[in-house]
Amino acid sequence: MANDAKLGEFELIDRFFAWSNSAVPRPDVILGIGDDAAVLRLPPDTDLVAAVDTLVVGRHFPAGSDPRSIGHRALAVNLSDLAAMGATPQWATLALTLPSADRSCGLRALGDAHGVASVGGDTTAGPLTISIQVLGHVTRGSGLRRGGAQPGDLVVVTGTLGDAGAGLRLVLDQVSTDDRNVADELIRRFEYPTPRVQFGCMARGIANAAMDLSDGLAGDLPKLATVSGLAAHIDVGRLPLSQALRSLVPLERAREWALSAGDDYELLVTVTPARVDDLRAAASRLNLTLTVIGEMHRGTGVSWTLNGLDFQAPAHGYDHFR
Amino acid sequence: MANDAKLGEFELIDRFFAWSNSAVPRPDVILGIGDDAAVLRLPPDTDLVAAVDTLVVGRHFPAGSDPRSIGHRALAVNLSDLAAMGATPQWATLALTLPSADRSCGLRALGDAHGVASVGGDTTAGPLTISIQVLGHVTRGSGLRRGGAQPGDLVVVTGTLGDAGAGLRLVLDQVSTDDRNVADELIRRFEYPTPRVQFGCMARGIANAAMDLSDGLAGDLPKLATVSGLAAHIDVGRLPLSQALRSLVPLERAREWALSAGDDYELLVTVTPARVDDLRAAASRLNLTLTVIGEMHRGTGVSWTLNGLDFQAPAHGYDHFR
Numbered sequence: 001m002a003n004d005a006k007l008g009e010f011e012l013i014d015r016f017f018a019w020s021n022s023a024v025p026r027p028d029v030i031l032g033i034g035d036d037a038a039v040l041r042l043p044p045d046t047d048l049v050a051a052v053d054t055l056v057v058g059r060h061f062p063a064g065s066d067p068r069s070i071g072h073r074a075l076a077v078n079l080s081d082l083a084a085m086g087a088t089p090q091w092a093t094l095a096l097t098l099p100s101a102d103r104s105c106g107l108r109a110l111g112d113a114h115g116v117a118s119v120g121g122d123t124t125a126g127p128l129t130i131s132i133q134v135l136g137h138v139t140r141g142s143g144l145r146r147g148g149a150q151p152g153d154l155v156v157v158t159g160t161l162g163d164a165g166a167g168l169r170l171v172l173d174q175v176s177t178d179d180r181n182v183a184d185e186l187i188r189r190f191e192y193p194t195p196r197v198q199f200g201c202m203a204r205g206i207a208n209a210a211m212d213l214s215d216g217l218a219g220d221l222p223k224l225a226t227v228s229g230l231a232a233h234i235d236v237g238r239l240p241l242s243q244a245l246r247s248l249v250p251l252e253r254a255r256e257w258a259l260s261a262g263d264d265y266e267l268l269v270t271v272t273p274a275r276v277d278d279l280r281a282a283a284s285r286l287n288l289t290l291t292v293i294g295e296m297h298r299g300t301g302v303s304w305t306l307n308g309l310d311f312q313a314p315a316h317g318y319d320h321f322r
Numbered sequence: 323m324a325n326d327a328k329l330g331e332f333e334l335i336d337r338f339f340a341w342s343n344s345a346v347p348r349p350d351v352i353l354g355i356g357d358d359a360a361v362l363r364l365p366p367d368t369d370l371v372a373a374v375d376t377l378v379v380g381r382h383f384p385a386g387s388d389p390r391s392i393g394h395r396a397l398a399v400n401l402s403d404l405a406a407m408g409a410t411p412q413w414a415t416l417a418l419t420l421p422s423a424d425r426s427c428g429l430r431a432l433g434d435a436h437g438v439a440s441v442g443g444d445t446t447a448g449p450l451t452i453s454i455q456v457l458g459h460v461t462r463g464s465g466l467r468r469g470g471a472q473p474g475d476l477v478v479v480t481g482t483l484g485d486a487g488a489g490l491r492l493v494l495d496q497v498s499t500d501d502r503n504v505a506d507e508l509i510r511r512f513e514y515p516t517p518r519v520q521f522g523c524m525a526r527g528i529a530n531a532a533m534d535l536s537d538g539l540a541g542d543l544p545k546l547a548t549v550s551g552l553a554a555h556i557d558v559g560r561l562p563l564s565q566a567l568r569s570l571v572p573l574e575r576a577r578e579w580a581l582s583a584g585d586d587y588e589l590l591v592t593v594t595p596a597r598v599d600d601l602r603a604a605a606s607r608l609n610l611t612l613t614v615i616g617e618m619h620r621g622t623g624v625s626w627t628l629n630g631l632d633f634q635a636p637a638h639g640y641d642h643f644r
Contacts, residue, residue, distance in 0.1 A: 030369055031467060034549065036406035036533050037373035039465045047352055048370060050441065051359035052455060054417040056448040084358035095376040095417065095453035119372065126378040131417035131453040133374060143361045145353060211358050227356065 028090060029117050038119035040091055046137035051081035057128040062171055069191035070130060076193045077214060078134035079114060080265040083200030084212040086144040089136040093120035097129040114197055142204050144269075149209040149228035153270035155294040156207075156279065158196050160242040161217060162254055163189035165261020170248075177248050185244045193265040200267060202282035207269040216260040218313040220268060222302050228270075231299030236306040236313070240291040255306075260314035270296055350412060351439050360441035362413055368459035373403035379450040384493055391513035392452060398515045399536060400456035401436055402587040405522030406534040408466040411458040415442035419451040436519055464526055466591075471531040471550035475592035477616040478529075478601065480518050482564040483539060484576055485511035487583020492570075499570050507566045515587040522589060524604035529591040538582040540635040542590060544624050550592075553621030558628040558635070562613040577628075582636035592618055 031039035042048060055074045057063055075092065082089045116134065167190030169175045170183050177183050196212075203210060211224050217234070225232040239258045246254055271279050276292065283290040304311040353361035364370060377396045379385050397414065404411045438456065489512030491497045492505050499505050518534075525532060533546050539556070547554040561580045568576055593601050598614065605612040626633040 030463075031465065035468050036403040037371050037409065039407065039460065040370040040372060041462075042364060042370060048362040048364060048457070049359050050362060050413070050415060050455075050457065052415040052417050052442050052453075054419065054446050054453070056419055056446045059446055059448060081358040085361065087359065091372070093372060093374040093455060095374050095455075097376060097378055097451055120374050124376050124378045124381055126381060126451060127449045129419055129448060129451055131374075131376070133372075133415060133417075133455045135370070135372060135457075138361065140363075141352075143353065146357050 026117055029119055032117065032119045033121065038091070038093070040119060040135065042137050045140045047140050047143060049082055049085050049087035049136045049138050049143060050133060051078050052131060052133040053077045053081065054129060054131040062168075066191065070128070072192050074130040074132045075116070075134070076195045076265060078132045079116070079195035079197055080193070080212040080214065080267075082134055082136045083195050083197045084144065084210045084267060085138060086142065086200045086204030086210065087136040087138040088201060089114050089116050089134050089197060091119045091135045092116050093133045093135075094118065095121065095131040096123045097126040098123065114195075138204070144200065144204055144207060144210040146209055146211045146224045147227035147229075149224060149230055149270040149296045150272060151230060151296060151298050152272065153208055153296040154273055154276055154292045155221070155232060155234065155296060156269045156271060156276065156290055156292050157213070157217070157240060157266055158199055158269075158283065158288050158290060159264070159266040160240045160245070160289065161213070161264050161266060162239075162245050162258035162261055163242050164193060164263035164265070165190075165216075165257040166245050166248055167191065168261070168263065175249065179247065182244045182247055185242075186248065190263060193263065195265055196267045196288070198286055199283060199288055202286075203267070203269055203279060206275050206278045206282065207271045209270045211268050213264050213266045213268050214262060216262040216264075216314070217268065218259040219262070224268065224270070225296070225300070225302055228296065231297045232294060232302045233297060234294035234302065234304050236304050236311045238291060238293045240289060240293075256314065348439055351441055354439065354441045355443065360413070360415070362441060362457065364459050367462045369462050369465060371404055371407050371409035371458045371460050371465060372455060373400050374453060374455040375399045375403065376451060376453040384490075387493075388513065392450070394514050396452040396454045397438070397456070398517045398587060400454045401438070401517035401519055402515070402534040402536065402589075404456055404458045405517050405519045406466065406532045406589055407460060408464065408522045408526030408532065409458040409460040410523060411436050411438050411456050411519060413441045413457045414438050415455045415457075416440065417443065417453040418445045419448040420445065436517075460526070466522065466526055466529060466532040468531055468533045468546045469549035469551075471546060471552055471592040471618045472594060473552060473618060473620050474594065475530055475618040476595055476598055476614045477543070477554060477556065477618060478591045478593060478598070478612055478614050479535070479539070479562060479588055480521055480591075480605065480610050480612060481586070481588040482562045482567070482580075482611065483535070483586050483588060484561075484567050484580030484583055485564050486515060486585035486587070487512075487538075487579040488567050488570055489513065490583070490585065497571065501569065504566045504569055507564075508570065512585060515585065517587055518589045518610070520608055521605060521610055524608075525589070525591055525601060528597050528600045528604065529593045531592045533590050535586050535588045535590050536584060538584040538586075538636070539590065540581040541584070546590065546592070547618070547622070547624055550618065553619045554616060554624045555619060556616035556624065556626050558626050558633045560613060560615045562611060562615075578636065
């Protein structure tokens with residue numbers, strides 16, 4: 001109904017969805033973009049795994065963000081969801097709403113890195129919004145669930161926490177530093193998060209439960225504990241914090257962001273103590289830090305301590321409507 | 323980042339995505355809403371079929387539309403895409419952007435009608451936008467394509483054309499009538515389109531090519547002809563027009579809307595003359611009108627005639643960026 005751009009829908013789709021169509025034909029894509037729907041073939045004895053996430057300007061990324069970062073993050077948050085299932089991502093569809101037609105997206109590099117084929121999409125005019133659905137598969141019955149934690153499991157996280165929150169605050173000029181390397185590293189963690197796809201696949205059959213940290217540990221861990229029907233205890237002193245974050249803000253603030261700032265897209269995993277070394281070996285092959293931060297118990301709720309004393313964690317993580 | 327609503331994300335998801343979770347557990351949904359991603363099981367020897375479409379306020383529906391109609395249409399346009407592949411819809415994921423939290427959607431009735439389970443979703447604040455991805459399956463290798471038309475095929479459409487365009491113009495007060503029944507019928511065709519899912523499934527193995535009519539015949543048929551590597555000829559005098567549309571506007575205007583107004587979500591199918599009676603029998607079992615409007619030829623492009631004379635069809639159908 002509006003009439004605010006120069007490119008036709010087909011040109012836009014060509015441009016935005018070309019991201020991995022340049023690759024050789026894939027036997028798993030029977031019919032890709034250009035028909036009414038995509039036709040895709042799963043390997044034998046696998047289950048389909050599907051995730052969807054939307055990013056909206058002014059809410060998930062600041063107005064004026066680099067379109068490459070927006071595209072990267074939109075795909076990364078979905079790949080991170082598949083990583084948390086231990087699934088192999090294969091295909092993606094994209095629903096883009098654009099205020100105008102002259103933008104470019106950062107989907108290609110990340111899609112190529114994980115072998116994800118763009119198989120469908122839809123572009124409309126409107127306030128900048130990007131919805132991506134990633135489809136993948138996992139060996140039948142082997143998907144990692146949030147609800148699989150067992151009493152006595154260790155609670156483990158990949159990488160470091162709080163960096164993306166710091167990066168966002170640097171972008172928004174809510175905090176600053178003279179150290180350009182520190183700023184660049186933290187901003188990159190916000191703008192170009194790395195979904196832990198390979199680690200998720202390797203954790204299948206080792207970990208008992210997994211989820212990805214999108215809203216912050218204080219918001220996400222209670223969900224895992226609740227669906228597992230267990231309590232969790234976390235030693236806040238063990239939270240993995242990067243050197244960059246530690247040099248930017250005092251320790252107390254760094255811990256606060258690690259708990260509640262969100263957007264890290266690290267994996268939260270529970271594993272029986274007897275298998276934690278197998279998990280460490282997997283992480284080590286990927287040059288990925290792995291940190292035990294607590295354990296699961298019978299009971300309900302999440303308790304937090306610091307230096308042996310009760311610690312008041314933020315009540316909840318990031319919730320778009322609060 | 324904004325803070326403009328009263329409900330938390332989980333309450334919203336509970337409300338919007340409950341649409342068919344009330345049903346009994348389904349063996350094809352291994353893991354539904356509540357984990358990082360959905361885990362779904364396809365029947366043996368099937369291919370996965372995936373479609374995505376987005377509706378944006380002010381572009382695909384007028385501001386102030388009944389939320390039930392918006393929800394219905396968002397799901398219907400995707401089901402229509404699967405219908406055009408001859409696929410069976412099974413699951414849907416939903417990405418909703420809402421200006422506020424106090425809305426209700428019309429997804430449940432349509433989802434239930436087609437046995438579609440809601441298996442994932444994402445709700446954010448922002449200008450009203452709804453993206454739905456429908457997933458389904460089709461017997462391996464049997465999906466209907468746009469590119470399968472053969473020289474000599476008849477071109478066939480389901481139902482009547484132009485009604486939804488008339489309905490939209492009634493909603494927008496661009497046209498009016500004193501006959502409330504006529505207005506209601508045409509507005510219903512715009513607000514609550516019926517995707518031809520069952521007919522699409524039945525046409526598999528009979529039709530050579532299929533697509534759904536979302537942008538209008540004049541915009542959509544050239545796409546089918548191009549990917550089939552053929553020309554098409556259409557007799558504009560044969561376009562199926564409803565009594566309601568005929569009573570609302572002069573014949574010339576009715577034909578114009580049938581060709582270019584879009585939003586009808588009828589199926590466009592090509593079939594060898596020897597099989598057209600099989601297709602008629604399928605339509606008849608569904609109480610669905612089927613009309614032969616032309617045929618496919620060797621060559622390129624689409625030609626239109628009316629009463630044996632060349633007819634100038636609108637250059638293209640609905641294109642959101644023009």
